[in-house]
Amino acid sequence: xxxxxxxxxxxxxxxDNVTGDASDGSSVSARSAPKRYPVAPGERVxxxxxxxxxxxxxxxxxxxxxxxxxCQKPGERITGPYGTTTIWxxxxxxxxxxxxxxxxxxxxxxxxxxS
Numbered sequence: 001x002x003x004x005x006x007x008x009x010x011x012x013x014x015x016d017n018v019t020g021d022a023s024d025g026s027s028v029s030a031r032s033a034p035k036r037y038p039v040a041p042g043e044r045v046x047x048x049x050x051x052x053x054x055x056x057x058x059x060x061x062x063x064x065x066x067x068x069x070x071c072q073k074p075g076e077r078i079t080g081p082y083g084t085t086t087i088w089x090x091x092x093x094x095x096x097x098x099x100x101x102x103x104x105x106x107x108x109x110x111x112x113x114x115s
Contacts, residue, residue: 034068036068037066038065040101041063043101047060047061047096048096050088051075051088052075052088068091069091071111071112071113072109072114074088075087075096078100079100080098080100082100082102083107087109090114
C-alpha cells in the first residue's frame with residue numbers, strides 16, 4: 001500500500017507503531033498500541049494479588065496512573081468513583097484492581113475474562 005506523499009507516515013518510536021493515511025483519507029496502522037485506561041484522578045489505588053480486598057496488596061498505583069487491562073474476572077463487590085461493580089481488572093500477572101476505580105467507559109466487561 002502506498003502512502004500519499006502529501007501525508008507522510010509517522011513513526012512512534014516509543015512503541016514502534018507506524019501510522020499513515022489510506023487513499024480514502026482514513027487512518028491506517030501497522031500495529032496498535034495496547035489500550036490504557038485512566039485510574040480515577042486523585043486516587044492511589046491498591047493493586048491486589050486477587051479480585052477482592054481479602055487479597056494482599058502487592059503495590060499502590062501512583063496518582064493519575066493509566067493501566068492496561070489484560071483480562072477481567074468477577075470478584076468482591078466494590079463501590080468507587082465509577083460506580084459499584086464486581087468486575088476486577090487484571091493489569092499484570094497476579095495484579096488486580098477494582099473496575100470501580102478504572103474509567104473504561106462501560107459498566108460491563110471491556111475485554112476477555114481471565115481464566
